[in-house]
Amino acid sequence: MIAVLFSDFLISCTNLFSYSPFDINLKTQHLNANSIESLQSVVVSNNDTIRIAVISDTHNNYDDLEDAITSINRMDDIRFVICCGDITNWGTTDEFRWYKERIEKSNIPVITMIGNHDYLSNGYLVFQRMFGDTSFSFTYAGYNFVFFDDVVWENNNQAPDFAWLQNSLSTTKKNLLFAHIPVWSDQLEGTFAQQMDSIISDNGVIGAIYGHDHSYEHLTRDGTDQYMINDIDDRCFALVALSGSQMTLRILEY
Amino acid sequence: MIRIMFLLLAGMLSLPVSVFAQKNHAGYLRPDVVEIQYAGNYGLMSLGLGQEFCKDILSSYLVLGYLPKAVNGVEVKSLAVKNTIQMKQFDFRNNRLQLYTGVSVIYYKVHNTYTRFPKYFPKGYYDFPTSLHAAPLIGSSFLWNTTKNKLAFFWEFATLDYYLINYFKNRSMNFLNLWNLSFGMTLHFN
Numbered sequence: 001m002i003a004v005l006f007s008d009f010l011i012s013c014t015n016l017f018s019y020s021p022f023d024i025n026l027k028t029q030h031l032n033a034n035s036i037e038s039l040q041s042v043v044v045s046n047n048d049t050i051r052i053a054v055i056s057d058t059h060n061n062y063d064d065l066e067d068a069i070t071s072i073n074r075m076d077d078i079r080f081v082i083c084c085g086d087i088t089n090w091g092t093t094d095e096f097r098w099y100k101e102r103i104e105k106s107n108i109p110v111i112t113m114i115g116n117h118d119y120l121s122n123g124y125l126v127f128q129r130m131f132g133d134t135s136f137s138f139t140y141a142g143y144n145f146v147f148f149d150d151v152v153w154e155n156n157n158q159a160p161d162f163a164w165l166q167n168s169l170s171t172t173k174k175n176l177l178f179a180h181i182p183v184w185s186d187q188l189e190g191t192f193a194q195q196m197d198s199i200i201s202d203n204g205v206i207g208a209i210y211g212h213d214h215s216y217e218h219l220t221r222d223g224t225d226q227y228m229i230n231d232i233d234d235r236c237f238a239l240v241a242l243s244g245s246q247m248t249l250r251i252l253e254y
Numbered sequence: 255m256i257r258i259m260f261l262l263l264a265g266m267l268s269l270p271v272s273v274f275a276q277k278n279h280a281g282y283l284r285p286d287v288v289e290i291q292y293a294g295n296y297g298l299m300s301l302g303l304g305q306e307f308c309k310d311i312l313s314s315y316l317v318l319g320y321l322p323k324a325v326n327g328v329e330v331k332s333l334a335v336k337n338t339i340q341m342k343q344f345d346f347r348n349n350r351l352q353l354y355t356g357v358s359v360i361y362y363k364v365h366n367t368y369t370r371f372p373k374y375f376p377k378g379y380y381d382f383p384t385s386l387h388a389a390p391l392i393g394s395s396f397l398w399n400t401t402k403n404k405l406a407f408f409w410e411f412a413t414l415d416y417y418l419i420n421y422f423k424n425r426s427m428n429f430l431n432l433w434n435l436s437f438g439m440t441l442h443f444n
Contacts, residue, residue: 016434017292017293018295019295019298020296020319020321022328022364060424062423062427063423063426089416090416091366119366120366120384122366125327125328153372186376
């Protein structure tokens with residue numbers, strides 16, 4: 001029996017010899033770049049209504065994440081999935097792997113942001129190796145999707161790179177902003193929030209979507225619709241529809 | 255809360271060691287056994303000094319582990335108390351095979367990992383220190399020619415408290431994926 005268990009272990013174990021939960025024994029994978037490349041390989045008319053699913057704060061709710069992916073797979077008009085960060089609790093490599101195993105079941109590309117929990121221990125380095133840069137942007141169907149790493153406390157209490165945000169927002173395309181920490185959250189309170197508000201309002205952002213606080217909230221700040229969406233534990237995701245300069249968001253339960 | 259219970263359990267496992275130990279004070283200070291281990295949550299390599307109690311059924315080690323940055327780009331230092339209890343012993347000819355289980359309480363010194371979070375975090379923002387983990391283990395050691403040798407080889411499967419919590423929380427977790435393998439040698443002094 002022990003021999004059977006041992007052989008099962010050898011076959012199923014993805015990481016036989018682990019040196020530490022905080023080791024980062026994985027190769028560079030560029031998952032976000034691969035997803036974006038896959039998206040951009042399909043020609044899309046700028047007049048199409050674009051629907052995307054947004055999930056957030058999956059943490060260690062792997063069953064809920066798996067069910068969300070299954071549910072999104074059943075909807076045939078969603079172009080891609082965005083995860084607004086906190087895909088781990090402790091930033092360990094195994095947690096990143098377990099998240100990756102679930103999103104690999106998606107039929108459509110998944111783009112993942114970093115959250116504050118993902119910064120813990122060596123999580124920032126794991127994220128970079130697995131997904132790529134923590135702030136990035138791409139254009140799709142005439143929209144400029146900007147993913148901004150605005151984590152402060154877990155990033156050694158450093159200011160977010162607002163110069164990068166300013167430069168990444170387009171003056172000619174319709175900007176959509178995704179970040180983990182909402183601009184009204186305690187991590188950004190004060191001058192950081194003022195800077196971010198100012199950049200958002202000055203650059204014609206048509207909508208901003210955040211995670212972090214695990215509940216739904218919709219605010220209009222300086223004329224920009226800004227949403228914080230539920231964590232995956234609430235068993236729902238946001239369905240975002242983009243048409244012209246309009247962004248609508250509704251929460252779907254699964 | 256569940257992790258606190260895990261750590262309390264780990265602490266309780268070390269309790270019999272102090273309760274049943276029948277050693278004089280000098281005996282407490284002198285290690286009965288030295289172990290060197292490859293992998294297994296402590297680092298690339300670890301060195302442990304241990305005491306054995308209750309006719310060698312219980313053992314307790316102080317383990318120092320290290321993973322150099324040159325291996326995978328990050329440095330990990332660890333300090334652990336590893337407690338084991340023998341479940342079964344098989345003696346055949348002059349050889350001895352032992353099966354044991356146990357738990358280590360491991361303190362990690364790793365970048366951005368905290369026992370006490372910096373002051374800019376609000377109180378209670380994280381509900382548990384990220385640098386402290388309990389690591390359940392199950393293992394086996396083999397000492398051949400017990401009359402002459404004091405050197406034993408062992409292997410261990412180990413996991414983490416947090417990984418087991420994930421397993422119980424998620425039906426989709428593969429139980430065998432939570433465990434890792436390590437091996438090493440122990441040198442017994444008596």
